[in-house]
Amino acid sequence: MSAVEDVVTEAPAVEAVPKRAMTLGLGTSLVVLVALLIVPLFVKNFIIFQLTMLLIYGLAVLALNILTGGSGQFSLGQSAFYAVGAYTSAILIEYTGMNYALTLPIAGLICFAFGFAFGQPALRLSGVYLALATFALATAMPQILKLGFFEHWTGGVQGLVVTKPDAPFGLPMSQDMWLYYFTLAITIGIYIASVNLLRSRSGRAFMAIRDNEIAASAMGVDVALYKTLAFGVSAGITGVAGGLGAIAVQFVAPDSYTILLAISLFLGMVVGGVGWLPGSFVGAAFIIFVPNIAEGISKGLSGAVFGVLLFLVIFLVPHGARQVAIVAQQLIGKLKK
Amino acid sequence: MTQAQLAQGNAPLLAVRDVSVVFGGIIALNGVSFDMHKGAILGLIGPNGAGKTTLFNCLSRLYQPSSGDILMEGSSILTRPPHRIAEIGIGRTFQNVALFPNLSVLDNVRVGTHARTSSDIISDSLKLAWVRRTEADVNKKVHEILDYLDLNDVAHTVVSGLPFGTQKRVELARALAADPKILLLDEPAGGLNHEEVHVLGDLIRRIRDERHMTVLLVEHHMGLVMSIADHVVALNFGRKLAEGTPAQVQADPDVIKAYLGSKDQ
Numbered sequence: 001m002s003a004v005e006d007v008v009t010e011a012p013a014v015e016a017v018p019k020r021a022m023t024l025g026l027g028t029s030l031v032v033l034v035a036l037l038i039v040p041l042f043v044k045n046f047i048i049f050q051l052t053m054l055l056i057y058g059l060a061v062l063a064l065n066i067l068t069g070g071s072g073q074f075s076l077g078q079s080a081f082y083a084v085g086a087y088t089s090a091i092l093i094e095y096t097g098m099n100y101a102l103t104l105p106i107a108g109l110i111c112f113a114f115g116f117a118f119g120q121p122a123l124r125l126s127g128v129y130l131a132l133a134t135f136a137l138a139t140a141m142p143q144i145l146k147l148g149f150f151e152h153w154t155g156g157v158q159g160l161v162v163t164k165p166d167a168p169f170g171l172p173m174s175q176d177m178w179l180y181y182f183t184l185a186i187t188i189g190i191y192i193a194s195v196n197l198l199r200s201r202s203g204r205a206f207m208a209i210r211d212n213e214i215a216a217s218a219m220g221v222d223v224a225l226y227k228t229l230a231f232g233v234s235a236g237i238t239g240v241a242g243g244l245g246a247i248a249v250q251f252v253a254p255d256s257y258t259i260l261l262a263i264s265l266f267l268g269m270v271v272g273g274v275g276w277l278p279g280s281f282v283g284a285a286f287i288i289f290v291p292n293i294a295e296g297i298s299k300g301l302s303g304a305v306f307g308v309l310l311f312l313v314i315f316l317v318p319h320g321a322r323q324v325a326i327v328a329q330q331l332i333g334k335l336k337k
Numbered sequence: 338m339t340q341a342q343l344a345q346g347n348a349p350l351l352a353v354r355d356v357s358v359v360f361g362g363i364i365a366l367n368g369v370s371f372d373m374h375k376g377a378i379l380g381l382i383g384p385n386g387a388g389k390t391t392l393f394n395c396l397s398r399l400y401q402p403s404s405g406d407i408l409m410e411g412s413s414i415l416t417r418p419p420h421r422i423a424e425i426g427i428g429r430t431f432q433n434v435a436l437f438p439n440l441s442v443l444d445n446v447r448v449g450t451h452a453r454t455s456s457d458i459i460s461d462s463l464k465l466a467w468v469r470r471t472e473a474d475v476n477k478k479v480h481e482i483l484d485y486l487d488l489n490d491v492a493h494t495v496v497s498g499l500p501f502g503t504q505k506r507v508e509l510a511r512a513l514a515a516d517p518k519i520l521l522l523d524e525p526a527g528g529l530n531h532e533e534v535h536v537l538g539d540l541i542r543r544i545r546d547e548r549h550m551t552v553l554l555v556e557h558h559m560g561l562v563m564s565i566a567d568h569v570v571a572l573n574f575g576r577k578l579a580e581g582t583p584a585q586v587q588a589d590p591d592v593i594k595a596y597l598g599s600k601d602q
Contacts, residue, residue, distance in 0.1 A: 193462040200461035200468065201447075201454055201475075204440075208448045211437035218397055218435075219515065220423035220452025229458055 024278050032278075033188075040180050048176045049248065054288055055180075055187045056244045058281035061268040062194060063237035069275030070198055071230035072210030074127065077118075077134030078265045080141040081111045081235040083257035085242025087145065090160045090252040091153050100165050100247050104186070107243035108236045115235020119228030138262040145254040159253025162246050183244055190237055194277060197233070206230050271313055273322025282321035286313070348411065350375045350551050351396075351427075351519055356405035358391050358575075365391040367575040368405070373519065378545055378552040380566030380583070382559070384595055387572040389555045390432060393523055396553070397429050398422050409519075423452035428517030430508045432524045438497035442488055442507050445496055446479045449514030479514060486510045486540075501528050513544070519551045520544070526558040534558060538565045563587060571595070 024032070040048045064078050088107040092098045118137065125133050145154050154160065167178035197203050205226045208216035217223050246252045264287045271286045272279025294305035317323045349372035358366040366388045373379050383389050394400045396407060398419040407414050409425055417425070428449075437445050454475060460468045483489050486506050491499060496507055505525060512520060522541070526534045538561050545552055556562045562569060562583065569586040571578040579589040586592055 196464045197458060197462040200464070201451065201456040201471070202458050202461045204444055204448050205451060207440055207444070208437050208451075211439055212435050214399070215431065215435035215437065216448070217420045218423065218429055218431075219448050219511065220420055221448070222418075222420045233458060 036184055040177055045174055045176045048174075048180050050288060052176070052180045052183050052248050053245070054281065054284050055183045056241050056248060057265070057268065057284035057288060059187055059190060059241035059244070060238050060265050061272060061280035061283045062191065062277060063234045063241065064265055064269050065272070065275065065277060065280050066194060066198065066206075066237070067230050067234035068269060069277075070203065070210065071206040071227060073122070073227060073230060074131040075134040075231075075234070076131050076259070076262045076266060077137035078234075078238050079257045079259060079262035080134075080137045081115055081238040082242035082245065082261060082265075083141050083145065083252075083254075084114055085111050085239030086246035086252045086257065087154060087160075087242075088239065089243030090162050090246045093162055093247075094160055095153070101182070104240050104243045108240040111239025111242070112232045112236035114239075116228050116232035118235070119231030122231065123224050123227055135259065135262075138259045142254040142258055145257075154254075157254065159251060159256075162250045162252065164250050165247065179248055183248070186240065186244065190240065191277065194237070198277070202226070202229070267310070271310075271320050273320035273325075276320070276322035276325075278325075279321040347374075349373055349408075350410060351553075352408040353392070353396075354406045354408065356392070356395060356402045356407060358388075358395060358400055359403045365575050366395070366402070369572065369575070369577050370405075371570050371577065371580060373551055373553060375518075375551055376545065376549070377567045378541065378554060378565055380562035380569040381553060381555045381572065382557075382562055382569060382586075383572035383578070386574075387595075388575040389572055390523065391575075392572070393429070393521060393553075393555055396427065396521055423515050423517070426516070426518035427521065428512040428515050428519070429521035430505070430512050430523055430525060432527065434501070434504050434508055436496045436504055436508055436511070439495060441493050441495055442483070442499070442510075443479060443492045445507055446482060446510045446514050447475055449511035450475050450478065452515050482510050482513050485513075502533055505529070509540075509544075513548065517550060519553060521553045521555075523555050524557060525554070526556055526561050534561055537561070541565055 040051065043051075060078060060082055063081075064075060067073050067075055085107040088110050089100065089103040092103040092106060093100055118134075122130055122133055144150075146157050148156070150156075164175050165179065166175055167173045171178065173181075198206070205216065205221045208219065208221055209223055209226055213223050242257075249256075268283030268287045269280065270283070272281070272283030290309055291302065291306055294309060295302040297305045313320075351373040353369060353371050353373075355368050355370050356366055357364065357368055369388070369392060371379075381389050381392065391400060395402050396414075398414065398417060402415070409427065414422065414425065414427070437448065440448070454471050456468055456471065480489075480492075483492055486509060488503070488506060488510055491503060491507075496504055499507070505528075509522075509525070525537055525541070529537060541552060541554070542565055544550055554562060554566060564583075566583055568581070569583050570580045571586050571589070571592045573591075573595040578591050578595060579586050581589075
């Protein structure tokens, strides 16, 4: 009897925010959107490429946020889903000559199925144990991609080179700029769909499970189904991000998708604020730009400098970008008065 | 049970038939039987460890009885998984309050409608027209319930910050949102003061009368059970000790002995 009561009163695994605080207000969203639209017109191609990667990693962090912030399940295996998405797109483009844009939904669907399937055995695990199981997935993936059995398709250790698409309809823009706007359009679509999902009946079911599984079940929520669905959705979005990443980087190789990528994505989520969707992109900016900044400060000790910077962020704003946003909002509120 | 009996309307809404639960070597429930009739408030009493919560958890399918059966409107509920109990009209609250602490009051109650609605992740992500219609219906109903339980002021508040008494009301609202036929209340008076218990008693009676529900009340607070229950079942050491009207059960020598001990001890 006491076992059940323990579970009922157990604290949620993840410190999370209520749904209303999961997104930005309309005004802020518009400002961000306009900035994202015009910035590429004023910067060099390399910066545009980095911004594209920011959006792509932002999507991958967003996917992890839906899983962890939404349904309360940990994952250190997102790099595996990212790799499957990247390879799916690369193989389809290079071997079947399929249009790059069409490969993305296929990458998403395959990863959804993969994540949904992985979610079944993961149902028996939670907390750190689940994190370990997903960790195993992330460490296994690069080796699976190198297997001789798949070499004909994956190119083995060498990987595959992907051709970069030109802007369509003779639009006068560079390949990088076209790819940026293409990625931006997909990112906005997925972001809006994710917000809708978390605000819907399904999203409430995810969060109910995160907060209290037994009560969720008593309200009619099929806990096993929604937990695996959360894994599927998260993997699907990560797969689309992986496909976009393959197109942007023009190259896929097993060692691009190691556990380090999964840890980076996890770090991005924590820095952005667990459960706060816009924070995913702040977190992505952190994992892309801060290593460069660290290298600028000291070439020899870039890892240590990165560590110190990370430590500072976690120490000063433990709830990440969300905390900064809340403080900023309060300050603006005071100024208005 | 024959069709003729069902037609007469005197068949029990919920029938507990000879239910036993064994944990390892401990017999938590030993052949307990009773009926719940439509529109009644049934009080389930007993000292600590008598098996009240065990029985309760059998009804919401958290425990599987080792023998016996539980029938809801004539058909067994024991083949159903726990998440498919709400849809046949059994709603519950929890002893120590099991809300979703990071969600607002509104969202907690919205989750209560889960069993009465349907959706899929694709339609939800795209916010299709039918999803918006369902959400509008859900919101209408949720606001009606918040009105009914006087929770409008805190509708947008995150529940973890609310006082215990209010949280209990939110839990009741969440259970009502599923339109249950039977409402299982696990120690609703626990942690409430004298005044609040009185208000709660009136509320439970009002819910029964106005929302046409049948109530199973598991309670330590004798005053509450005796004042609002139509029928009382007393348990002790996993067995049914006595059953009858509150007055009968209160006068039962076995019940008095279980609660106070006997003279010749």
